[in-house]
Amino acid sequence: MKxxxxxxxxxxxxxxxxxxxxxxxxxxxxxxxxxxPDDAAVTDTxxxxxxxxxxxxxxxxxxxxxxxxxxxxxxxxxxxxxxVGIDAEIAAAIAEKLGMTLEISDMDFSAIIAAxxxxxxxxxxxxxxxxxxxxxxxxxxxxxxxxxxxxIVPEGSPITSVDDxxxxxxxxxxxxxxxxxxxxxxxxxxADAGLGTVERYNKGADAVQALKTGKxxxxxxxxxxxxxxxxxxxxxxxxxxAYAEEDYAICFAKENTELSAAVDAAxxxxxxxxxxxxILDKYIVAD
Amino acid sequence: MVLLATWLANxxxxxxxxxxxxxxxxxxxxxxxxxxxxxxxxxxxxxxIIGIIVAIVRSTHDKTxxxxxxxxxxxxxxxxxxxxxxxxxxxxxxxxxxQIMIYxxxxxxxxNNGVLVGIIAFGINSGAYVAEIFRAGIMSIDQGQFEAGRxxxxxxxxxxxxxxxxxxxxxxxxxxxxxxxxxxxxxxVAGYVAVMDLTKGAYIIVGRTYTAFMPLIGxxxxxxxxxxxxxxxxxxxxxxxxxxxx
Numbered sequence: 001m002k003x004x005x006x007x008x009x010x011x012x013x014x015x016x017x018x019x020x021x022x023x024x025x026x027x028x029x030x031x032x033x034x035x036x037p038d039d040a041a042v043t044d045t046x047x048x049x050x051x052x053x054x055x056x057x058x059x060x061x062x063x064x065x066x067x068x069x070x071x072x073x074x075x076x077x078x079x080x081x082x083x084v085g086i087d088a089e090i091a092a093a094i095a096e097k098l099g100m101t102l103e104i105s106d107m108d109f110s111a112i113i114a115a116x117x118x119x120x121x122x123x124x125x126x127x128x129x130x131x132x133x134x135x136x137x138x139x140x141x142x143x144x145x146x147x148x149x150x151x152i153v154p155e156g157s158p159i160t161s162v163d164d165x166x167x168x169x170x171x172x173x174x175x176x177x178x179x180x181x182x183x184x185x186x187x188x189x190x191a192d193a194g195l196g197t198v199e200r201y202n203k204g205a206d207a208v209q210a211l212k213t214g215k216x217x218x219x220x221x222x223x224x225x226x227x228x229x230x231x232x233x234x235x236x237x238x239x240x241x242a243y244a245e246e247d248y249a250i251c252f253a254k255e256n257t258e259l260s261a262a263v264d265a266a267x268x269x270x271x272x273x274x275x276x277x278x279i280l281d282k283y284i285v286a287d
Numbered sequence: 288m289v290l291l292a293t294w295l296a297n298x299x300x301x302x303x304x305x306x307x308x309x310x311x312x313x314x315x316x317x318x319x320x321x322x323x324x325x326x327x328x329x330x331x332x333x334x335x336i337i338g339i340i341v342a343i344v345r346s347t348h349d350k351t352x353x354x355x356x357x358x359x360x361x362x363x364x365x366x367x368x369x370x371x372x373x374x375x376x377x378x379x380x381x382x383x384x385x386q387i388m389i390y391x392x393x394x395x396x397x398x399n400n401g402v403l404v405g406i407i408a409f410g411i412n413s414g415a416y417v418a419e420i421f422r423a424g425i426m427s428i429d430q431g432q433f434e435a436g437r438x439x440x441x442x443x444x445x446x447x448x449x450x451x452x453x454x455x456x457x458x459x460x461x462x463x464x465x466x467x468x469x470x471x472x473x474x475x476v477a478g479y480v481a482v483m484d485l486t487k488g489a490y491i492i493v494g495r496t497y498t499a500f501m502p503l504i505g506x507x508x509x510x511x512x513x514x515x516x517x518x519x520x521x522x523x524x525x526x527x528x529x530x531x532x533x
Contacts (some may be wrong), residue, residue, distance in 0.1 A: 093437055117500070134497040136496065137301070138497045178478075178487070178494060201479075209392055213397075214397065
């Protein structure tokens with residue numbers, strides 16, 4: 001009995017330590033800057049090595065680290081071993097305006113949030129949609145692009161319009177890419193409404209593979225990747241009507257207000273002078 | 288003091304956002320935990336069954352190599368032993384994540400019961416490791432024990448059942464416990480085939496709320512508690528089995 005109590009207290013202590021970590025990740029800015037001045041001199045080199053921390057986030061000549069998930073053409077994808085795309089070019093333009101060097105860090109979509117909140121990256125840019133729940137944890141910039149959620153079905157599918165998914169008695173299995181807006185909307189509109197099931201795949205390509213093997217009846221995914229998937233796989237087609245529209249924005253850690261304000265100002269200038277639009281036009285060819 | 292208060296309030300609001308709001312603890316964490324436990328428990332059962340069979344075939348083949356008469360039975364044993372060998376090589380030679388993808392998209396392409404595919408994939412995977420653990424246990428028992436059994440008039444199966452296996456089981460218990468713990472945590476790759484296990488459930492909350500750490504730490508603590516329970520269970524079993532030792 002004593003042993004169990006001991007183990008339990010150990011676990012609780014560990015839990016507290018971990019919680020402390022969590023707190024640090026998203027605590028108000030004050031804490032990070034509270035280090036005594038003599039300490040600051042010693043850790044100066046360390047701070048430099050970490051890239052731009054809270055010290056001087058918009059200092060010219062610094063590095064602007066962008067976390068992304070380069071599996072989302074045409075917003076971000078690999079070409080000749082480099083991450084390119086709409087988000088990458090807009091970020092480069094922002095960095096140029098701020099006089100900083102852009103560094104792109106490619107990671108899992110879910111890891112982007114952790115990277116931004118822990119300060120490993122300055123901003124997250126991966127076709128991220130603003131939602132109420134997310135605004136409680138991170139800050140978003142002005143929206144720079146509009147995305148459309150489309151529905152991919154096999155040719156000859158009984159699903160011929162978006163409304164078929166919500167018809168009374170509908171019971172379709174819907175494939176989505178986890179954490180995308182397609183996932184969030186479908187969870188609310190279909191799974192919670194009792195109109196079918198939602199299968200969440202880690203990658204869009206996995207969901208399309210599941211569609212091809214008949215594991216799901218349709219896939220809800222962003223319009224641009226949807227086009228790429230349909231082009232690459234015979235027997236699939238995109239429904240004419242879109243499922244939803246959404247706005248993409250850059251996300252920042254809540255305490256990183258100085259940087260987010262600077263980036264947002266630069267982004268707004270780029271939107272005003274048409275740079276953003278020309279980047280969008282370059283990658284997205286009108287139908 | 289003020290700092291601590293804001294910190295606690297911050298933790299509290301994160302907690303509410305991640306777990307309480309929208310019943311997220313029930314929809315993602317509890318449901319995910321259910322799938323994790325379902326997969327782990329059934330995979331362990333499949334793993335033990337496969338493991339025992341393969342271990343017996345392999346150790347019988349090895350132990351009787353010198354003394355066996357060349358006959359029909361021996362030929363069958365050779366073939367079965369060969370099959371077991373191939374099974375061990377393939378399963379241990381490929382990552383479990385690749386295996387589960389192959390089961391899901393190729394072998395069971397027509398089934399969309401991801402949990403069942405997970406149980407089969409993890410069970411077959413674990414079976415290979417359990418087999419080698421059991422074989423190590425059987426081989427660790429001194430040959431003299433075996434000869435003693437035979438000279439007392441036990442046949443091969445009786446010697447195995449009454450003398451070798453009980454001792455072997457005691458020896459492999461720590462390694463077996465290890466394997467079960469690894470298996471439990473390994474089920475977290477089931478997220479790749481759209482199964483919502485505990486890890487995926489936590490990640491879904493991350494994606495919904497953009498709060499990186501709270502859901503992951505929550506999931507980590509749940510895994511930790513389950514593993515601690517398993518450790519305690521194995522410890523107790525080991526103690527009980529050692530009662531007869533001097």
